[in-house]
Amino acid sequence: MMHDLISITKSIxxxxxxxxxxxxxxxxxxxxxxxxxxxxxxxxFLNIDPKNPKDENRDRFILSKGHxxxxxxxxxxxxxxxxxxxxxxxxVDNGILPGHIDMTAAPGLECAAGSLGHGLAIGCGMAIGLxxxxxxxxxxxxxxxxxxxxxSIWEPILLAPHLHLNNLTVVIDxxxxxxxxxxxxxxxxxxxxxxxxxxxxxxxxxxxxxxxxIIDALNFKIDKPKAIIANTIKGKGISFMENKLEWHYRSPxxxxxxxxxxxxx
Amino acid sequence: xxxxxxxxxxxxxxxxxxxxxxxxxxxxxxxEVFRDQFxxxxxxVGVAEQNAISIAAGLAxxxxxxxxxxxxxFVVMRPFEQIRIDVxxxxxxxxxxxxxxxxxxxxxGATHHSLEDIAIMRVLPGxxxxxxxxxxxxQQSVKASINYKGPVYFRLGKQGEPILNDKTSxxxxxxxxxxxxxxxxxxxxxxNTLEISCKVAEALSSQNINCSVTSMHTMKPFDVNYxxxxxxxxxxxxxIEEHYIVGGLGSAVSEVIAESKFNPLFxxxxxxxxxxxxxxxxxxxxDKFGINTEIITQEILELxxxxx
Numbered sequence: 239m240m241h242d243l244i245s246i247t248k249s250i251x252x253x254x255x256x257x258x259x260x261x262x263x264x265x266x267x268x269x270x271x272x273x274x275x276x277x278x279x280x281x282x283f284l285n286i287d288p289k290n291p292k293d294e295n296r297d298r299f300i301l302s303k304g305h306x307x308x309x310x311x312x313x314x315x316x317x318x319x320x321x322x323x324x325x326x327x328x329x330v331d332n333g334i335l336p337g338h339i340d341m342t343a344a345p346g347l348e349c350a351a352g353s354l355g356h357g358l359a360i361g362c363g364m365a366i367g368l369x370x371x372x373x374x375x376x377x378x379x380x381x382x383x384x385x386x387x388x389x390s391i392w393e394p395i396l397l398a399p400h401l402h403l404n405n406l407t408v409v410i411d412x413x414x415x416x417x418x419x420x421x422x423x424x425x426x427x428x429x430x431x432x433x434x435x436x437x438x439x440x441x442x443x444x445x446x447x448x449x450x451x452i453i454d455a456l457n458f459k460i461d462k463p464k465a466i467i468a469n470t471i472k473g474k475g476i477s478f479m480e481n482k483l484e485w486h487y488r489s490p491x492x493x494x495x496x497x498x499x500x501x502x503x
Numbered sequence: 504x505x506x507x508x509x510x511x512x513x514x515x516x517x518x519x520x521x522x523x524x525x526x527x528x529x530x531x532x533x534x535e536v537f538r539d540q541f542x543x544x545x546x547x548v549g550v551a552e553q554n555a556i557s558i559a560a561g562l563a564x565x566x567x568x569x570x571x572x573x574x575x576x577f578v579v580m581r582p583f584e585q586i587r588i589d590v591x592x593x594x595x596x597x598x599x600x601x602x603x604x605x606x607x608x609x610x611x612g613a614t615h616h617s618l619e620d621i622a623i624m625r626v627l628p629g630x631x632x633x634x635x636x637x638x639x640x641x642q643q644s645v646k647a648s649i650n651y652k653g654p655v656y657f658r659l660g661k662q663g664e665p666i667l668n669d670k671t672s673x674x675x676x677x678x679x680x681x682x683x684x685x686x687x688x689x690x691x692x693x694x695n696t697l698e699i700s701c702k703v704a705e706a707l708s709s710q711n712i713n714c715s716v717t718s719m720h721t722m723k724p725f726d727v728n729y730x731x732x733x734x735x736x737x738x739x740x741x742x743i744e745e746h747y748i749v750g751g752l753g754s755a756v757s758e759v760i761a762e763s764k765f766n767p768l769f770x771x772x773x774x775x776x777x778x779x780x781x782x783x784x785x786x787x788x789x790d791k792f793g794i795n796t797e798i799i800t801q802e803i804l805e806l807x808x809x810x811x
Binding site for chain 1: 523549561563589
């Protein structure tokens with residue numbers, strides 16, 4: 239199974255790079271840091287059915303860092319929510335999949351995203367609703383590290399433990415680089431674990447590219463909301479994109495795309 | 504209007520388990536009746552209005568019909584971007600309930616006044632904007648909103664407004680209500696100035712000027728056909744609102760007139776482009792801004808005289 243998941247991550251990375259190349263879209267680095275997280279969620283953890291994407295009993299997933307939409311679209315296509323052909327309709331004229339998420343664009347999208355700081359609070363509302371109605375359903379939200387600068391993220395961080403939302407998990411994509419600088423140089427988040435513990439979350443620190451650690455963290459059961467701090471690498475998997483601020487913006491030209499695809503073989 | 508709102512919501516919530524009430528820590532002496540009867544469908548999120556709106560959107564996505572209730576500026580302006588995306592763009596069945604239209608919270612100061620809300624809510628695609636003119640319209644609109652698809656904003660007054668509708672008349676979201684017949688002048692009101700409008704009509708009738716009075720209780724979708732039917736009478740039209748004259752009822756009627764073939768005598772009565780720095784109750788501040796029966800009646804008389 240693990241071998242399968244690794245080959246899936248490669249396929250998703252290829253899709254992301256081809257999408258961003260074709261549309262000249264930004265955020266390659268932001269997409270590449272969440273590929274293992276999305277793969278584990280959609281191929282191992284989430285109770286979802288691509289044939290019945292609105293099933294009332296399903297788990298809900300929100301990608302709050304909407305600028306990594308290409309990673310989510312590629313994952314949903316890989317999982318069979320829609321045809322991979324649709325990925326060519328990303329961020330282009332007469333397209334289908336916008337740069338930031340429109341929940342009406344394709345099946346499997348639970349929530350709009352693009353303005354930071356919304357997804358966790360919406361997920362919190364879903365968790366409250368599901369706790370009343372479908373106690374087995376879980377809500378997972380991925381936020382970016384820079385997104386923790388938003389005050390509106392800290393409102394649900396304060397509220398969720400108060401409401402004992404044990405069906406809510408936030409995954410922080412801690413790739414250490416945000417829009418205009420190194421995350422902790424822009425505004426220092428540290429000590430992040432201690433902050434979340436003080437807010438009464440159960441905190442698990444993992445390597446966000448280690449599939450075993452991701453799955454263990456997702457499966458870990460505790461009677462309070464859970465925060466997974468996924469230590470990741472911006473641009474992960476492509477040597478010349480890793481840990482480079484510029485790849486928050488750049489898209490690969492033909493030559494770099496070929497080089498990148500070679501690295502994924 | 505507050506009491507009618509909560510009494511109506513409690514009645515509906517008894518019949519419909521989808522109704523949920525979210526409050527950002529406002530509602531003392533009003534919301535307890537809901538909280539105590541439906542503890543699993545009531546949530547005080549604390550003083551966190553952005554959270555309240557997003558949580559309501561999340562609840563709506565799991566099948567609830569959440570009402571978010573607080574003082575108007577804090578439920579409209581503070582979390583506006585959450586309303587724009589999580590409610591309007593995502594087309595969630597959230598009901599945003601603002602209490603304290605215009606200068607209702609007069610002496611509390613301008614932080615608590617609401618004179619921009621109609622303008623900024625009616626610009627949002629898909630948003631339904633309901634501005635009841637009396638408690639009867641509150642009751643009817645809350646009931647009608649339960650099975651209404653998409654987001655709804657309610658602009659409520661505060662307390663003590665009289666019932667001005669004939670309770671046997673029909674109410675429909677998006678359809679203007681004629682409160683009083685008259686064929687010399689048309690007065691159109693939205694929200695909490697309906698009482699003043701009726702008094703202006705009364706005052707003018709003593710001068711043998713018969714005014715129709717309309718409650719434009721839905722500001723979006725705007726009843727353009729109704730306004731056109733008034734225009735066809737070729738009589739003067741005056742709009743009355745406790746809202747800035749920019750973007751509210753007066754603007755909406757102007758837009759219809761501008762695109763019509765008619766050019767009636769027309770004036771917008773509302774609050775001019777300034778914050779209140781006055782200290783005093785609603786009526787005191789209304790007087791300062793000319794939102795009262797005497798000033799509006801006088802101005803209308805002068806305009807009619809000039810027209811002749």
